[in-house]
Amino acid sequence: MNIYVGNLNFSTTEDSIRGLFEAHGTVDSVKIITDRDTGRPRGFAFVEMPEDEEGRTAISALDGKDLDDRQIKVNEARPREDRRGGGGGPRRQRW
Secondary structure (H helix, E strand, C coil): CEEEEECCCCCCCHHHHHHHHHCCCCCCEEEEEECCCCCCEEEEEEEECCCHHHHHHHHHHHCCCEECCEECEEEECCCCCCCCCCCCCCCCCCC
16 A cells, blocks of 8 residues: 655654554555755655555554654555646647
8 A cells, every 4th residue: 555644844754754654564665755856855755555454554543643743644645647738739829
């Protein structure tokens, strides 16, 4: 199960997130998302747990909990939406 963890303090580490989630089951990976240009954390992460039941338990237990002085938001990750602009072709000038 892929889990979204939001509203993270910018100083939160992958190890601290892993420790929080390991209390509820096996954690395969933790990835803090960083800004492509600056490399700085964007305030959210994804946690991968192999067992869906453990993932659901972690979500229930950790949503709204404090981590590094921030109340974190935890839920099942949704698939990424396609954010590319739509509609190709030449632009038409309006008179």
